[in-house]
Amino acid sequence: xxxxxxxxxxxxxxGPVDLAPLERHVELICWPSTPPELRLERLQGAAIAITxxxxxxxxxxxxxxxxxxxxxxxxxTDQIDGQACSELGIAVRNAGRYSTASVVQVTWxxxxxxxxxxxxxxxxxxxxxxxHSPVFAxxxxxxxxxSGRTLTVLGAGTIGRGVAAVAEAFGMEVRLITSRSxxxxxxxxLRQADVLSLHAPLNPATRGLLNAERLGWLxxxxxxxxxxxxxxxxxxxxxxALRRGALAGAALDVLDQEPPGAELDALKELPNLILTPHIxxxxxxxxxxxxxxxxxxxxxxxxxxx
Numbered sequence: 382x383x384x385x386x387x388x389x390x391x392x393x394x395x396g397p398v399d400l401a402p403l404e405r406h407v408e409l410i411c412w413p414s415t416p417p418e419l420r421l422e423r424l425q426g427a428a429i430a431i432t433x434x435x436x437x438x439x440x441x442x443x444x445x446x447x448x449x450x451x452x453x454x455x456x457x458t459d460q461i462d463g464q465a466c467s468e469l470g471i472a473v474r475n476a477g478r479y480s481t482a483s484v485v486q487v488t489w490x491x492x493x494x495x496x497x498x499x500x501x502x503x504x505x506x507x508x509x510x511x512x513h514s515p516v517f518a519x520x521x522x523x524x525x526x527x528s529g530r531t532l533t534v535l536g537a538g539t540i541g542r543g544v545a546a547v548a549e550a551f552g553m554e555v556r557l558i559t560s561r562s563x564x565x566x567x568x569x570x571l572r573q574a575d576v577l578s579l580h581a582p583l584n585p586a587t588r589g590l591l592n593a594e595r596l597g598w599l600x601x602x603x604x605x606x607x608x609x610x611x612x613x614x615x616x617x618x619x620x621x622a623l624r625r626g627a628l629a630g631a632a633l634d635v636l637d638q639e640p641p642g643a644e645l646d647a648l649k650e651l652p653n654l655i656l657t658p659h660i661x662x663x664x665x666x667x668x669x670x671x672x673x674x675x676x677x678x679x680x681x682x683x684x685x686x687x
Contacts, residue, residue: 384408385449385683387429390415394433395454398668402676403431406683424448431675432460434639439465450682452675456480456662457610459583474678478539479671483664484580485543488608491632491655492576495604497524528552533570535560535590536580536609544578560587571598576606583610593618596628604630608661611637616644623651630654634661 386408392400393413403409407429415423415435424430424445430437433454439462442448451461453475466473494500501522505511511519532548533556534541545555556570560581571577577599581587591605591614599605605628607614616637622628632655638644639659648656 385428385686386410386426387431387452387679388412388424388427389431389454390420390423390435391433391454392431395668395671396663398672400672402672403679406676406679421445429679434460436460438462439468442466442469442471449686450474450679452476452678454671454675457582459610472682474675474682476671476674476678479674480662480664480667481539481543483667484540484608484661485547486664487634487657487661488540488544488578488580488606489547491606491608491634491657492527492578492604494655495606495630495632496527496576498522527576530554530575531556531573532576532578533558533574534578534580535570535613536582538580540608541578541580544580548576560590567595568598571595572600574599574603576604579605579607579609579613581609581613583612588612589615591615591619593621596622599628601627602629604628604632606632606634608634611635611639620647620651620654623653628653632657635659 384407387403387410389409389411391414392411400409400411412423417436420435420437420441421444426447428447429450429452430448431452431454437451437460442462442465448471450472451466453461453473456475456477456479458473458475461473463473502519505519527548528551531554532545534545535558537557537559541557545557548555556573558566558570562570579591581590589612593615596618611633619628619631623631630653634657645656648654
């Protein structure tokens, strides 16, 4: 029995990984990336589409009658028109919880950098400030302990709970909320936050969730990290809050447009903003777990086809 044909539209996004687990189940065709105008051509005749960030909309899917399964090489599936898939009888599977350990680790790396400002300490050594100090230690700029402070986690999934567990080890108080929490609960949790960590999915209800009004509920001493989706934050409102000192600092591993364009220039000028290139999910182990999860999804779905 021949294997079904599967097309991976943006395999380069996974970096150097072993795709052999997928090839055990399908005839795999990999493209490094796929511009919108080539999606239809490359998916012709395929029973399975695999996509990380390439958008698959209803208009495209209607032209692919042989397509039976879409595998999202990600946890989120917002790049796939779920309603169209339901109407057309196309199954959708994602990679599940492959990235939890990686995202939790990078989340805390960014929180600790915002709080401890280790890059400044490194520059103090590299530029000679420590060597020329009259005393044994440089204690300025000062930093605060996390113990006794409040972490608000927006997103109560596996990643959000993992971030919360680390906070408890630091002796922090934790407020774990969801995008469906009532307006009063959300406002109270944001006002109490010393650290706000975003791990909610992006959907019509969460897009722009942190607007100017809600950012204004945060303490001026608070810091924010976003490892969810860029669209959770109204970026101009965040930039204005950082410029005015209405927020002490922020770290963004995600932006609404990725890779970013000219808008990145203004962001790089903000001294209290850390930007990383969407790396939270991408430890070596996590990327290989992602492949394993996709292979399991392929085996399960193809086995049900009869």
